[in-house]
Amino acid sequence: MRNLALKTVLVFLLSFTTQAGVVVLNGLTHTSSGNSGDIIEGEIVLLNTTDQEQRLIFKLSDALYSCGSTRIFSDSLTHTQSSKSWFLGSLMDKVLIPKEKYVYKYALKIPKDYTVSGTFWSVLMIEVQKPIKKERLTQQIDLDTKVRYAIGLITHVNQKSEVNxxxxxxxxxxxxxxxxxxxxxxxxxxxxxxxxxxxxxxxxxxxxxxxxxxxxxxxxxxxxxxxxxxxxxxxxxxxxxxxxxxxxxxxxxxxxxxxxxx
Missing domain, CATH: 2.60.40.10 (Immunoglobulins)
Incomplete structure (x- = not known):
């Protein structure tokens, strides 16, 4: 019988599971406030909890919200409140050695436009590409478990308006x-x-x-x-x-x- 590969992708802004080989130690939502022209620095702390190397892939996406429907992550679709163009960071691959703690640093550069106000957001996707574990089931099916974290980067700019x-x-x-x-x-x-x-x-x-x-x-x-x-x-x-x-x-x-x- 031909082997079948099943890939389980866990997609977030949810709490992590104990099965995750790489975990985010400082939260899945990073919120900051700033004014026009500010550069806001941040970091994401990752830990490889396993005895194996884990390869990470960093990508930048938009999160689209609407009433009555689920959130959508997209590399191609965008919206007026996107902060993707503000992002300063390396979108690269990174291999974590066993038990390694890694601090990913990034920044958000708010435009020097004093008419800009409101909340802007983007999502840093972190995918653990190398399977955490691979088990051959009795039915000759390979089970590859992968994890993908969506880190929400939320920025309040020139916050003045009242709650509405x-x-x-x-x-x-x-x-x-x-x-x-x-x-x-x-x-x-x-x-x-x-x-x-x-x-x-x-x-x-x-x-x-x-x-x-x-x-x-x-x-x-x-x-x-x-x-x-x-x-x-x-x-x-x-x-x-x-x-x-x-x-x-x-x-x-x-x-x-x-x-x-x-």
Missing amino acids: LDFKNVLLQEDEDHKNSLQVNLFNSSDYVEGVRLNLEVYNENGDQILKTKTKRLMVFPNMCIDYNLDISHLKTGSYQCLLTADARKEYVGTNISLSIK
Whole structure:
């Protein structure tokens, strides 16, 4: 039987797995702030955890976001907030010897254009080209495991504008196990990426607070939306008044909600 090669590619902005032979020690999202003409320096710390050499390939890509669809990484497509042309660094191959720690240095050169403002971003792709392990399965199938990290390089430029968030939709959802949740669609109308956390307070008909919960803080890109889910499965049948707030840069945007659980 002819051997088949299966390649598993892990694509990110997710936490690493314990199977990764090369790991990123200082995070998958690197955020900085600067003004027109600034040069911002950064570094990515990598560690080869194995007893074998690991070959790395560095490439620069764009990440495209849109409401209602998944993020796309692209070498050819771009967008108005791309910082690819600002990138100063070596896009090369690098072989790490066993147990080697390697510091990849780069810089971002913000244009000397004082009309430029907003958040700009690009993605440094780091692929571990040499298989971490290769196993011959009983069915004569070769399993090659590879890892590719997408390091988000996010730059806030001439940051002045206020937080501008809008609750586009709030829906009561019931899953297949009959558990209720609130699905909230939040839109970021500003020119900056915002780290947003939602907070929900629920009050019964007597005005007593019976639930207080919050979400994880998620990045909402400029002129894009994102969905949040808030677990309210512990609420009994009845009518409730709710205060929903979005927290970003220590500023709050809120709305009142009347909720009926049947």
